[in-house]
Amino acid sequence: MNATITIHMYARASRVNKTGELPIYVRLTINGERTEFTTKKYVDPKNGTKKR
Numbered sequence: 001m002n003a004t005i006t007i008h009m010y011a012r013a014s015r016v017n018k019t020g021e022l023p024i025y026v027r028l029t030i031n032g033e034r035t036e037f038t039t040k041k042y043v044d045p046k047n048g049t050k051k052r
Contacts, residue, residue: 005030011043020045 006029011022021042028035 003031009039011045013045016045017042 006027008027008029010027011026012025013022015023019035022045024039026037026039026043028037038044
């Protein structure tokens with residue numbers, strides 16, 4: 001059985017938090033069925049470094 005799997009990670013600009021950071025989201029597609037979820041990690045849009 002073959003499966004096509006695609007993982008796409010991105011910072012979602014439409015969900016800026018109080019400190020101006022962007023959440024990192026994951027889009028997982030398996031055989032054409034897509035789901036998205038947050039990693040609960042944030043990045044600073046000015047320099048792209050990960051914030052904890």
